[in-house]
Structure formats: structure tokens, C-alpha cells
Amino acid sequence: MRATRYWKDRIARHVVLAGCALATGALFYFLTLPSDVRRRLSMGSAYAALLFFGVSLAVGPWNVLRENSNPVSFDLRRDIGIWAGLLGVFHTVVGLTVHLRGRMWMYFFKQIHPLRIQNSNFGLANFTGIVATFILLLLLAISNDFLLRRLGRGTWKNLQRTTYGAFVLTAVHGVAYQMIEKRQIAFRLVLVAIVVGIVILQVAAFRYRRRAAVIST
Numbered sequence: 001m002r003a004t005r006y007w008k009d010r011i012a013r014h015v016v017l018a019g020c021a022l023a024t025g026a027l028f029y030f031l032t033l034p035s036d037v038r039r040r041l042s043m044g045s046a047y048a049a050l051l052f053f054g055v056s057l058a059v060g061p062w063n064v065l066r067e068n069s070n071p072v073s074f075d076l077r078r079d080i081g082i083w084a085g086l087l088g089v090f091h092t093v094v095g096l097t098v099h100l101r102g103r104m105w106m107y108f109f110k111q112i113h114p115l116r117i118q119n120s121n122f123g124l125a126n127f128t129g130i131v132a133t134f135i136l137l138l139l140l141a142i143s144n145d146f147l148l149r150r151l152g153r154g155t156w157k158n159l160q161r162t163t164y165g166a167f168v169l170t171a172v173h174g175v176a177y178q179m180i181e182k183r184q185i186a187f188r189l190v191l192v193a194i195v196v197g198i199v200i201l202q203v204a205a206f207r208y209r210r211r212a213a214v215i216s217t
Contacts, residue, residue: 061205
């Protein structure tokens with residue numbers, strides 16, 4: 001009975017998160033200046049993923065600052081993170097079809113014979129984006145109780161901490177594309193607000209934990 005209630009609550013949460021993902025993606029889809037569907041899907045999924053990513057990183061520090069329990073893994077943060085990962089991977093798949101249709105290698109290489117790497121903002125944006133996507137795939141793969149038990153809390157938590165690297169890479173990816181495409185001010189403000197907000201929360205939680213550790217000793 002308890003397991004049935006658990007899965008009912010979990011499924012209900014995913015339905016809500018799916019609705020939020022759809023609504024957020026649709027908002028940025030329609031805010032994107034008139035262009036083809038693929039570019040608008042790329043933009044909608046990018047900002048929805050960024051928002052979910054930010055919220056997933058905000059839950060832990062928020063618990064710390066409110067002096068609530070903050071276990072190694074809990075379902076709310078995990079489920080938000082799952083949707084952030086799914087949206088981020090979807091964005092990558094769609095985004096790789098926007099600029100250079102049929103020549104995806106050119107996002108990373110100017111030419112293959114001989115091999116010449118993209119060394120401009122365009123190359124920076126794409127390399128940081130693809131590395132962040134691989135990290136998201138790793139995080140999606142370990143987002144379950146089976147691997148938490150199998151790997152052990154220490155190893156699992158170390159892998160989960162790659163989330164911070166993925167977020168930094170995502171921020172660099174976003175800033176680089178802002179520079180390349182000279183996007184509307186609203187998109188720039190959203191990116192800055194999310195990144196700065198997460199940094200402030202993380203720093204505040206870190207300082208709070210350090211003060212608490214000093215007091216306890």
C-alpha cells in the first residue's frame with residue numbers, strides 16, 4: 001500500500017513537471033522572433049532546460065538555508081533534474097539541426113580532411129554544449145535508487161556533483177550563443193538571472209554550513 005502511494009505521488013509529480021516543461025518551452029518558443037520551427041523548438045527547450053536546471057540546483061541550498069533535511073538524494077530534486085536532463089538532451093538534438101543542416105560535424109570542426117577545429121565563439125559554444133550534454137546523459141543514467149545502492153553513496157554523490165560542471169558549461173554555452181546571435185534583451189536577462197541566482201544561493205548555503213560547523217565545534 002505504501003509503495004503504491006509512493007508511485008502515485010511520483011507519477012503525479014512528473015505529470016506536473018511535464019506540464020511546467022511544456023508551458024515554459026511554449027513561452028520561449030513564442031517569444032523567439034519569427035523563424036523556422038526548429039530554431040524556435042531549440043530556443044524553447046534551451047530555456048526550459050536552463051530553468052529546470054537552475055531549480056534543481058536551488059533545492060538543496062534552499063533546504064540548507066531553511067534548516068530542512070537535505071539528504072544525498074531525494075525524489076523532488078531528482079525528478080526536477082530528470083526533466084532538466086531530458087530537456088537539455090532534446091535541445092541538443094534539435095539544436096544540431098538548426099544552423100548547418102546535414103553537416104553537423106561543422107559545429108565542431110571547420111573541416112575534416114585535414115582536421116581543423118572550430119576555435120571561434122561558435123566552436124566554444126558547441127563544445128561546451130556537447131560536453132554538458134554528455135554529463136546530463138550520465139546524470140540521467142544514475143538517477144535511480146538501483147545505481148545509488150550499487151555504487152554506494154560516496155561514489156554516487158561524486159558522480160552527481162558533475163552537475164555543477166554541467167551547469168558552468170551550460171552557462172558558457174548560453175553566453176557564447178548570446179554573443180553569436182545577438183539575442184533579445186529578455187533572453188539575456190533570463191540567462192543572467194538564473195546563473196546569478198544559483199551562484200548566490202550556492203554561496204549562501206556554503207557559508208551557512210561553514211558557520212554551523214564552526215559553531216558546533
